[in-house]
Amino acid sequence: MNKKILTASIAAVLLLSGCGKTGSAQQSPTPAAPEASPAALETPAPAVTAPQRQDGERFETTIILEGMEEKVQYEHIRNEALGFEMDYDYESFNRVRDADRERFISVYDSMEDPVDYLEVYASTDDAETAAAAIREALSQDYEARRDSVELERAGTCIRIHGDEVKGGGYMPEKLQMVYVIPAPDGCRIAVEHYAIEDAEGFGRRFSYLMQSFAVLPR
Secondary structure: OHHHHHHHHHHHHHHHOEEEEEOOEEEEEOOOOOOOHHHHHHOOOOOOOOOOOOOOEEEEEEEEOOOOOEHHHHEEEHHHHHHHHEEEEOOOEEEEEEEEEEEEEOOOOOOOOOOOOOEEEEEEHHHHHHHHHHHHHHOOEEEOOOEEEEEEEEEEEEEEEEEEEEEOOOOOOOEEEEEEEOOOOOOEEEEEEEEEEHHHHHHHHOOOOHHOOOOOOO
């Protein structure tokens, strides 16, 4: 199953399970024991983020990529329709807002058919129900593994790895990492998409973005 069909399958499962669709379209998009993950996909230490930032506030911070410090320009965003706030590297990603999701697409990608991007949804399902549906959908093409991770601002969430071809024992050309973050009104779902050759770079960048992720009331 190709990337477009798989992504559509996950979206369909979530929509049928109660994904929120509030807001207007606008462009600016019990946990199992963890198994060994590729080093590129490990969650790094969080970037230093000042609390209580305002929507649209921009600032500079430092992240670590391939053992080297890199200064990046972040923007703090709030989406009350979907119920989250986070920081993103506006020099590396284009922000795309739709009624039912936000996407942060690599500036090097086609906006119509992106490869490296982060997308965020909201669901009225509880985290366990949503995670089970997502894992089932991913299992069509991946050995979908599940563990849990502690995010700096969102707390403990479920993480589902799509980094091994189903029955193949090797990594696919395109990988996914799904975070299911509990919320009072259901959950928030963030999906990292990246090509295998970009895992070290974009996988690490996405991990930093997720460390700044926090749930808001919708």
